[in-house]
Structures are given as C-alpha cells and as structure tokens.
C-alpha cells in the first residue's frame with residue numbers, strides 16, 4: 001500500500017470534524033473521496049498535505065510514518081495538490097508557471113525559449129491548444145486549471161490531490177483531462193479525487209471512500225457500485241430524489257429581452273421569460289453566458305437592445321437598481337460575488353437588507369432574523385451558529401449562503417449563474433425544491449448551467465448560447481441533443 005491514514009482526529013474550536021477516519025491509497029489508483037458539504041474531505045487532505053496537523057492519528061507513506069509541517073514538505077515527499085489556479089503567478093507566462101520549481105537555464109540565464117518549447121510539446125502531448133508565451137492573467141479559469149494540471153504531470157510527484165477538478169472545464173477539456181488522469185495512473189501514480197459528481201466517481205475512479213459527518217461510512221470498489229447506492233451512502237437517505245416534479249409555467253411574460261448587444265461579446269439576443277418558469281441557458285466557456293446575466297442585471301452596460309419587465313421598458317443603471325426592481329443574482333464565483341468572509345452567516349444572508357438599512361429604509365429586523373433562521377434550516381446549512389464567520393464554512397456551505405441570500409431577498413426574477421457548483425447532492429435537492437417553490441409562486445428564474453442533467457431535471461426550455469448568439473431553443477423532448485448543440 002502506498003499511503004495509509006489511520007484513526008485521524010481533528011477538531012476546530014472544540015468541534016470534532018474528523019472522527020477516527022481511515023483512508024488508504026494504493027499505487028496506480030484513482031481513489032474518490034466523497035461526502036456532503038462539510039463532511040471533512042478538505043480537512044482530511046489538508047492534514048495529508050501539511051496545511052495543518054491532525055490532533056491524533058498516524059500517516060504512513062511507503063511504509064514510513066510521516067507528518068508534514070507544511071505543504072512544501074508534502075510536495076518534497078511527492079504529494080502534489082492541484083489547486084483551482086490559486087497557486088499560479090498571474091504575471092508570469094504559461095511556460096514559466098509550468099516550470100516554476102525548476103526554471104531552465106542557459107549560461108546562467110533563464111532559457112525562456114526552451115521552456116516555451118517544452119511547454120508547447122507538453123500541451124501537444126495532452127492534445128490541448130494553449131499559447132505557452134501567454135501570461136496566466138490572460139487565461140480563462142479552465143485554461144488556468146489545465147496549466148496547473150500540466151505542472152502536476154511534469155512534477156515528480158506520486159500522489160495528486162484533486163478537488164473538484166472538472167468543475168470549471170468545458171466538455172472538450174474534460175475529455176483531455178480524463179485521458180491525462182488515466183495516463184498518470186498508467187505510470188503508477190495515484191490520485192485522490194474529491195468530487196460531488198457521482199457520475200465522475202463511477203466512470204473514472206477505482207475505489208471510493210465515503211465520509212459522513214467526519215466519520216467513515218464506506219470504502220468500496222466502484223466496479224459494482226450503482227448510482228443509487230452511492231447516493232445513499234453519501235446522504236444516508238434511501239429515497240433521495242434530486243429533482244422535484246416540474247411545475248407548469250404561466251402564460252404571463254415576466255421579462256422580455258429584445259435585440260440585446262454588448263460588443264464584442266453578445267449579439268442581438270432576444271428571448272422571453274414567463275412567470276413560473278425556470279429557463280435554462282447553456283453554452284461553452286466564453287460563449288457569453290455570464291456576460292448575458294451581468295448585462296440583464298445592469299452590471300454591464302449594454303450597447304443596444306431593450307429589456308421589458310411586465311411589459312414596461314426598463315433601463316437598469318446598475319446592480320442596485322436591478323435589486324430595487326426585483327432582480328436577484330447568484331454569481332458562479334462566490335469569492336467575487338460579495339461574500340463577506342469576516343462576517344457571520346446571518347449578516348451575509350441578509351446583506352441586501354443591510355444595504356436598505358444603510359439607505360435609511362426601515363426594516364423589521366426581528367422578522368428579518370426569523371426569515372434567516374427559516375432559510376438556513378431550509379438550506380440545511382452546516383455551521384456552528386448563525387454568527388459563525390463565513391470563512392470557516394466549507395466551500396459548499398458558502399455557496400449555499402450565496403443562493404440563500406438571493407432566495408431570501410424577495411426578488412421576482414432570479415438570475416442564477418451555476419448556483420450549485422461545488423454543492424453536494426442533498427443541498428442541491430434542497431436548492432432545487434426552493435427554486436421550484438419560487439417558480440410555483442409565479443417568479444421567473446434564469447438558470448445558467450453547464451450541467452446537462454441539471455438543465456434537463458429542472459427546465460422546460462433551454463437556450464443554447466454560442467459565440468454570443470442564441471443558436472437554439474430546445475424544448476424538453478429535444479434535450480437529448482443538448483451536448484451535440486454545444487460541440
């Protein structure tokens with residue numbers, strides 16, 4: 001066995017987060033680590049990679065007991081954590097970042113040409129097109145992740161820790177990434193694969209370890225494991241149903257967008273959103289999905305086109321104006337979207353209400369707090385208290401606060417950009433129920449998603465965006481063509 005973590009315990013401020021956890025990894029194995037948001041997955045791999053120590057327990061690597069005091073020590077021992085681009089240097093080029101730990105030199109000077117050639121050759125081997133001389137800050141999120149992956153591949157590491165690796169990748173990149181992982185395994189290297197995506201566990205991984213509330217629930221081979229069984233092991237709920245029954249939309253047009261353009265990103269976009277509808281929008285990275293949502297929300301100033309709310313033309317000056325007109329927005333990137341990491345959960349949930357207080361609008365704070373409590377129960381937030389600082393919540397729970405904030409805000413039109421990214425199956429089902437209830441109450445929801453199952457599970461209509469234009473409008477019976485339409 002390559003790695004054994006035995007009886008690992010860890011508490012934060014007296015709260016036990018890992019309880020006697022065991023995790024084992026073989027050579028040449030892709031091993032999934034799964035569990036609900038807050039189950040303890042990140043905490044476990046953070047202990048392995050030297051971010052912080054365990055309170056007790058033993059880690060054995062290659063037959064020798066180890067305890068790393070820093071990520072640097074773990075890296076030196078061959079444990080490589082592939083972060084979502086956070087450890088790349090934005091002002092350096094792709095090639096420089098790939099060879100950061102061993103810059104190639106010629107006559108004592110850094111040999112940029114050679115590095116770029118090697119980086120190019122590496123991307124060619126991966127079947128991926130990327131300009132090696134480009135600076136990281138000019139790249140999209142998915143391109144950055146592919147650079148991190150190439151860097152991992154070229155390292156000498158034997159164990160890779162991947163946390164939701166495919167979450168930001170487009171379909172074509174996913175294919176390359178999967179090939180890449182299989183190649184690493186063929187070389188005898190091993191991967192710890194954290195994900196909420198059950199399909200990825202079953203199709204890619206050899207074994208899976210399931211954690212629930214900081215405890216081991218199961219370790220098993222994925223070979224004979226069914227989707228339902230794995231859902232049950234993760235959630236503890238035998239009858240978990242991800243998507244609620246769809247509700248019928250009303251005939252009333254809530255929002256009408258006509259000939260909207262934002263050059264050079266969006267061209268002549270027209271569509272209608274009906275009361276009671278969850279309208280899907282999908283497209284590849286760079287197709288203009290997020291720009292479209294931000295333009296509707298008044299964050300980007302359109303060049304031309306018209307927006308009508310309940311038949312009345314509307315010129316939204318900015319996001320505050322949009323909120324005042326009943327729009328709510330959940331951004332795909334919670335760190336950019338105004339989560340206040342030093343503030344408590346309740347304060348973050350009611351942040352739009354706090355804005356009102358600043359503007360002198362009187363609010364019934366007691367009622368506000370009651371709504372927060374209801375909402376956090378409904379979203380099943382895993383936290384110590386409503387006052388716990390957001391930065392101590394697990395990633396998925398932070399995302400739930402973002403969604404909860406928008407749901408609490410009494411908006412009549414919700415613009416949700418990848419709202420369930422990084423969210424576990426139970427919380428997703430809870431968010432879907434809330435979305436459905438809002439639609440049933442006559443609100444309109446625009447759901448931007450790259451997850452075809454999610455779109456099919458929730459929407460009656462999906463618009464396909466390609467190069468800033470709507471290229472198709474698919475009805476439910478045509479959803480099987482969704483993936484083809486994106487190619």
Ligand SMILES: Nc1ncnc2c1ncn2[C@@H]1O[C@H](COP(=O)(O)OP(=O)(O)OP(=O)(O)O)[C@@H](O)[C@H]1O
Nearest residue numbers: 012017037038039040041042043392393394395396
């Ligand atoms: N530094 C910290 N201080 C206090 N509590 C923490 C800290 N780090 C993690 N926690 C808590 O430990 C628990 C486990 O969190 P962890 O991030 O390991 O979960 P996870 O399984 O990775 O979740 P996710 O799928 O949402 O990323 C959570 O309740 C979280 O709030």
